[in-house]
Amino acid sequence: LSQRIPVAGDSELADLAVVLNTTFSRLEQAFDRQRQFTADASHELRTPLTLMISEAQTALARERSPEDYREALSGCLDAAQQMRRLTEALLELARTDGGSGAARDVFDLSVCVREVAERFQPMIAERGLKLEMDLAPVEIEGGVERFGLVVANLLSNAIHYNVQGGTVWLITRRAGDSAEFVVEDTGIGISPEDQSQVFERFFRADKARSRIDGKFGLGLAICRAVVEADGGTIQLQSREGKGSRFTVRYPVPR
């Protein structure tokens, strides 16, 4: 692919060469992204794997107390669960990329949002946050499981990147020809430089801290992929130190 077709003269052939060269460039970029994705995924899997191996090696090196064994096993379990979360996220991306599993139904966004929010109530209470919901019924045609994943990812971020005593808003409404789902928080916000990158796979604004939490930087990439699979868009507005608002829009079925 590194060799380009020379563009000679002002003819249809020259036009064709330009089109082909553009296609080659796009393919090259796609291959690069794929390579980077594989490298990032392998790297993320290696971290918990290394942890499991070293826990097991230390435990087996000599005779230990039952408490020590218990501690080593618990470390292994944490690492294994982190690997499971990561593989599930990677599989979800692969499924969406492949365009498979695109089951479609007509469903009400507000019902799905209420169900997912219910699951997060304990976490919201534990963090001392306030949840405000304004959920008007609005139907779309798409995958209800996929939409549930979007709600869970955006809500989980709004909780995780919030501040003590902060608020999270969940809104569903009809806006013109669109069905809107909005998640807004009073959290740490996202800098203007990072805003264009947060939907990239494996991007994390604060890598060191995210790693400790077992976050991978895949949540928003998954959100974007699954929203687009149902013909929707996802948009971010944010101010550092003030908060963030993610707006998901789907066409309303006629």
Ligand code: ADP
């Ligand atoms: P993860 O949360 O696993 O790191 P995401 O893809 O969900 O990955 O988010 C990517 C990055 O975007 C996060 O690491 C964080 O820096 C930033 N981010 C996402 N949502 C928010 C939010 N609501 N407030 C502030 N920062 C956010």
